[in-house]
Amino acid sequence: MFLGSLFVNRETFRTYFKLTIEECIAIGINSIFLVSLVSFFMGAVTTIQTAYNLVNPLIPNYVISLVVRDMTILELAPTIIAVIYAGKVGSSMASGLGTMRISEQIDALQVMGINSASYLVLPKILGSLLMYPMLVIIAGLLAIVGGYLAGVFTGVITATQYIYGIRFDFNEYTVTFALIKSFVFAFLVASISSFKGYYTTGGAVEVGKASTSAVTQSVIAILLADYLLAQLLL
C-alpha cells in the first residue's frame, strides 16, 4: 500500500527530476568516501588472508587474486557494502523522514495538497536505484585495487600473478549478478528505511528507534534477498 501510494497524485516530472538529483548527491556522492575506504581495505585484507590460508605449494599464487576477484564481485561489493549502505544511508533516510514527521513538516506538505509519500520517498528510491549500483562498481574496483596494493607491497603475490589471477577464467555473468543484487538491495534499503521513517510517531526517542529498526530490518532483508538471489540466479 505504501509503495502504491507513491504513484498516485504525483507532482511534475521536473519536480521529481530535481529531487532525485538531490537524493543522488545525498545518497551517492556523500557515500563515496566511506564505501571507498571500506572496499579498499576489504580487498587488502581478503588478499592477505587468502594468501595466509593458501599454504599448499601446489596451488599457484594467482589463485589469491582469483579468490579476491570472485569474492569481491559476488559477495563483498554488493552485499557487505549494502550492509554499510543500510547503516549510513538507511538510517539517514529513516531519521530524516522521522524528524520531518514529528516536526509536522510532512503534515505541512499534505495540507498543501502534495502527496507527501510520493514527494519525499519516490526520489529516495529512485536515487538509491541509480546510485547504489554505481557504488558497488566503485567498491568492486577499489577492493581489487586494494588487494593488488596489499599483495604486491607485502610480497605475498607479484603484480603479474595478481593481474593474471584477476583475468583468469573470468565469468562476466558474476558482474551481471552483482548488479542485479545491487538493484534489489538498493530498493530494499530505500523502501524499508523510508517506510520506517515516514510512519514514525512520537518524539525524538521514536525517531532513534525508527532509525535503528530501519537498519536492522534492511540488513535482514538484504541477507534474505542475498540468499534467495543466489539460489535463483546462480
Next chain:
Amino acid sequence: MIRIENIHKSFDGKPVLRGISGTFEKGEPNLIIGSSGTGKSVLLKCIVGLIEPDEGHVYFDDKEFTNSNRDTKTEIRRQIGMLFQGGALFDSKTVEQNVMFPLDVLTKMPKAEKLDRVNFCLERVGLAGQNHKMPSEISGGMKKRVGIARAIVNNSSYLFCDEPNSGLDPQTSILIDELILEITEEYNITTIVVTHDMNSVLGIGDKIMFLYKGEKLWEGNKNEIMTSGIKEFDDFVFANKVMRKLREI
C-alpha cells in the same frame, strides 16, 4: 466560508470529538478555544483532512471535502495555508526557499515573479531581508512569521493556525495575532485559529467556539465571554487571577 457538520472522532474507542458543528466565516478570525486535551487540534486536523473524522462532513464554500475524491481534495487543499504549532519549516531550506516552496511545487510561475511574491510576503510579515537565513538561525516568533508567509504566498483562501502563540513571549504573541487579523481582513480569507491563549481570545476573538471534553459548549465573541453563564467556560476564561479581578471590576 467553512462549515462543519456533526464531526465525531475517537482514538482507540475513546471519543475525542462528539458531534461538533459550526460555521467559520470569511474575513474574520474564527477561534477554537479550550483547555489542553479537549480536541481543538484534532478538530483542526479533521477540517484540513490530516485526520479522517469517523462521522460528519466538512464543507469549504459549500464544496464537500470529507467524502470527496482525491482530485477534489487536492484542489481544495491547494487553497489552504496552514501555520503549524512549531512552524513546520523545512529544515534544509532557507527562509526564502521555505516561502517559495508552494509556488515551486504548485505553480508554473517564472522564477523572478516567484521571488517578487516571496519578498512581498516576507515584507508583509516583517521579515524583509531575512531571505537567506536557515530556520535554525531564526527565533520562534520569526519561524511563526515565516510560517504565515508560506501559508499566504499562494493566495490561499483558507488559513489555519494551530496554537500560533505557543512558546512565544506576550509581545511577540500580540504581533502574531495582529498579523493574522490583518491578513484575514486584508485578503478576506477564512481563518481558523486554535488557541488556549486568553490574550488572543481578547485580542482577535470576533468569533469564538469553546470546546470542552470534545463537545462544543459555547459560541460567541470576545464581548460576550464575561456573560456566558456556562461554568466550564467561566472556569477556562477566569482561570487567570487578572481575569478574575477584571470580572470583579
